[in-house]
Amino acid sequence: MKQDNSLTKHIDIIGGGPAGMMAAIIAAGKGGRVRLWEKNGSLGRKLLATGNGRCNFTNQNISLDKFHGGDLKLAGNILGDLGLKGTLDFFEGLGLTYYADSRGRYFPRSNEASSVLFCLEQEMKRLGVEISLRSEMVTLARTPDGWEISQRGAKHGSEAVILACGGAASPQFGSTGQGYELASKQSHAIVTPEPALVPLMLAGNWFHKLQGLRMDLRLTISRDGKIVFDIIDEGLFTHYGLSGPLALKASRMISAKDLECRINFLPYIDEIEVELLLKERRQRLGPRLAKDFLTGLLPEKLGQAMVLQSWLDIDSPCREISDLQMERLQKNLCNWKTDIKGRRPFKEAQVTAGGVDCRQVFPETLMSKKAPGLFFCGELLDVDGDTGGYNLQWCWSSGYAAGKAAAEYVLGRDR
Ligand SMILES: Cc1cc2nc3c(=O)[nH]c(=O)nc-3n(C[C@H](O)[C@H](O)[C@H](O)COP(=O)(O)OP(=O)(O)OC[C@H]3O[C@@H](n4cnc5c(N)ncnc54)[C@H](O)[C@@H]3O)c2cc1C
Numbered sequence: 233m234k235q236d237n238s239l240t241k242h243i244d245i246i247g248g249g250p251a252g253m254m255a256a257i258i259a260a261g262k263g264g265r266v267r268l269w270e271k272n273g274s275l276g277r278k279l280l281a282t283g284n285g286r287c288n289f290t291n292q293n294i295s296l297d298k299f300h301g302g303d304l305k306l307a308g309n310i311l312g313d314l315g316l317k318g319t320l321d322f323f324e325g326l327g328l329t330y331y332a333d334s335r336g337r338y339f340p341r342s343n344e345a346s347s348v349l350f351c352l353e354q355e356m357k358r359l360g361v362e363i364s365l366r367s368e369m370v371t372l373a374r375t376p377d378g379w380e381i382s383q384r385g386a387k388h389g390s391e392a393v394i395l396a397c398g399g400a401a402s403p404q405f406g407s408t409g410q411g412y413e414l415a416s417k418q419s420h421a422i423v424t425p426e427p428a429l430v431p432l433m434l435a436g437n438w439f440h441k442l443q444g445l446r447m448d449l450r451l452t453i454s455r456d457g458k459i460v461f462d463i464i465d466e467g468l469f470t471h472y473g474l475s476g477p478l479a480l481k482a483s484r485m486i487s488a489k490d491l492e493c494r495i496n497f498l499p500y501i502d503e504i505e506v507e508l509l510l511k512e513r514r515q516r517l518g519p520r521l522a523k524d525f526l527t528g529l530l531p532e533k534l535g536q537a538m539v540l541q542s543w544l545d546i547d548s549p550c551r552e553i554s555d556l557q558m559e560r561l562q563k564n565l566c567n568w569k570t571d572i573k574g575r576r577p578f579k580e581a582q583v584t585a586g587g588v589d590c591r592q593v594f595p596e597t598l599m600s601k602k603a604p605g606l607f608f609c610g611e612l613l614d615v616d617g618d619t620g621g622y623n624l625q626w627c628w629s630s631g632y633a634a635g636k637a638a639a640e641y642v643l644g645r646d647r
Contacts, residue, residue, distance in 0.1 A: 242267050243638045244381055244390040246369045246414070248275035249407065250624055251610025252396030253352045254631025255638070259394075260359035262639035267390075268361055269383070271368035271406060276349040278398065278405035282624065283337075287345030290319050290628070291621040292336035298622045300484065301615040302423055303590035310598070311625070314632040319625060326351035337621050372414045378605055391645065392605045392638040396631065399584025399611040400425045411612040412587065418603045421589040423614040427581035429480040429623075434473035435571035438541065442469035442533050450499035451478055453485050454492045461485050464499045472576070480582065480619045486575050495568040497530065497538070503566045510558055518551040525550050530565075538564055583623050587614040597637030598630060605641060609634035 243259050245252045248270030260266040268275075282288060291298070294316045299307050314322075320338070323330065328351045329341040340347040356363065371382045378391040395414060398407025412422045446468045453461035461482055468476030485491065498506055509529070517525065523546035526535030539546060542561040544553055553561075578584075588608050592601050598613075600606040609630035617623045 241265060241642065242388070242390040243392045243394065243642055244269065244379070244388060245394040245396055246372075246381065247396035247398060247407070247411070247610070247612075248272070248363070248365075249396060249398050249610060249627070250276065250279050250352075251398075251612075251627035251631040251634075252394070253356065254628050255394050255396055255607075255609050255635035256361045257352065257355050257359060258632050258635030259639040260356070260361050262636060262643070264635075264639035264642055266359075266361045267388070268356070268363045269367045269369050269381070270363070270365050273365055275353060275363070275365070278402060278407065279349055279624075280345045281402070281405060282345055283339060283621075285345055286339050286343045287348050288337045288339055288621040288624070289323070289330070289348055290316060290338045290625045292316065292332050292338070293620075294622070294625055298618045298620070299615055299626065300428075300585060300617070301587075301590060301613070303595075303614070306590045306593065306595040307615045307626070309595045310633045311629045314629045316625070318632075319628050322628070323348070323351065326355050335620065368410075369414070372418065372606075374418075374603060391642045392607065394607040394609060394634050394638050395588075395612055396608075396610050396634075397612055399587055400578050401427060401430075401581035401584045401611070403578065407611070415588045415608070415612070418600065418606060420592055420600065420602060423586040423589050425584045425586040427575055427578045428484055428585035428616050429582035429619050430483045430578075430580055431470060431475035431576045432473050432479045432483060432486060433573040433576060435573050438537055439469055439473055440471040441537055443471050445469045445531055445533055446476060447497075447531065447534075448499055449478055450496035451482055452494045452496070453482060454494075455490055460491075467495075473573075477619055483575050483581075484585065486572055491572065493570050493572050495570055497534065497565050497568065503562070506566055507558075507562050510562055514550050514553055514558065519549050522546050522548050522550055522553055525553065525561075582619070583616045584611055585614075585616045587612050590614050596633070597641075598634040599637055599641065607634040607638050 243264045243266050245256050245268045256266050256268045296308050330338050332338050367383050369381050373380045379393045381388050395411050397411030400409035449467040450464045465478035466476045467474050467478040522544045542564050544557050598607050610627045
């Protein structure tokens with residue numbers, strides 16, 4: 233195995249995603265000699281998939297209630313050091329122009345995630361970060377001088393290592409949970425990783441008929457009669473159930489047992505109004521077939537499915553719909569009781585909940601309390617955010633903290 237001993241004063245960053253690239257820029261900007269190791273053939277593969285290829289890179293409403301994890305005090309600390317303004321200034325400085333949409337989500341003006349990646353790559357080039365692609369780091373070990381990381385066929389000595397390997401979500405982009413192994417071998421506890429921001433599987437065999445339908449819905453989840461989740465947002469029906477921002481937001485709740493879930497298909501109309509509206513339609517649409525009773529009020533596929541689910545006689549005229557059928561229809565439209573079977577797997581998740589336990593990491597520097605010179609950032613840590621740009625903000629903020637602290641650690645030791 234090749235050993236490179238000449239480069240022992242390096243900061244080595246494992247993982248070329250948003251967190252690792254941010255850490256590289258900050259550490260190199262502070263004068264550190266930085267090497268970035270990425271196992272894929274290119275950097276930022278997951279970054280390119282964000283925001284449907286548009287990259288929702290932060291949000292106007294950064295606040296701690298948008299984040300989850302075992303130690304939110306640490307998250308607050310880190311987000312306080314590089315928050316929204318610092319992040320926008322940083323990207324502006326790299327030549328990225330951006331805009332916020334009506335929901336406060338920031339996107340590059342180009343609407344291309346590749347613009348964000350390009351800016352980060354250019355800055356790393358300017359600062360002399362050494363980038364090695366197709367370089368999967370398989371072990372990490374302490375040495376008397378610092379650290380040794382190794383890939384198949386070569387070992388590299390370094391003074392500080394930043395683990396930025398991502399979590400276990402969407403492994404097709406490169407992060408397969410290897411960071412957890414590397415961290416746990418250094419005695420770090422791992423909070424069990426779970427898929428988060430992931431579509432939901434619904435019980436019943438009629439949802440597949442709605443596949444591809446996108447609409448605003450209200451989803452209410454209760455436990456023991458107490459409402460624990462209640463929001464209106466866009467849902468996307470799929471062959472297995474529900475995706476879209478609504479499902480992703482709800483997915484965090486779904487590991488809990490004994491949940492009762494209800495969908496309101498007419499979230500902007502009061503229930504009493506729906507009742508009146510249906511009665512008025514029965515009168516007005518008299519001879520029309522009951523199959524099409526809801527067409528015009530709801531998307532056709534959904535209207536017809538609701539008519540069937542409410543046991544209306546589809547071939548009879550609307551005027552023959554009974555009061556009992558009307559009542560059932562109103563109940564189904566406003567209060568559809570549905571059984572959520574579970575979440576889709578990691579492969580379809582946008583992020584990981586859980587990860588390296590933040591209590592074993594210094595809250596200012598993200599350096600390990602167990603192994604000096606080892607730093608963490610990004611999704612690998614037990615911090616995850618809501619949908620809306622919060623997860624990338626966590627990458628920018630934690631990459632900033634780890635990069636800055638690693639450079640100070642190495643340069644301080646040089647003096
Ligand atoms: C489809 C999709 C859409 C999303 N959209 C948004 C969005 O719009 N806004 C938002 O805020 N968040 C979004 N996210 C979440 C966001 O992409 C992640 O939170 C973010 O990419 C995590 O960054 P990271 O640098 O921690 O990890 P990653 O992006 O996973 O990067 C880690 C890198 O490390 C590499 N690596 C892993 N192990 C090793 C090793 N042993 N050696 C070398 N390299 C290694 C991996 O190949 C990978 O490139 C989305 C996620 C998905 C999947």
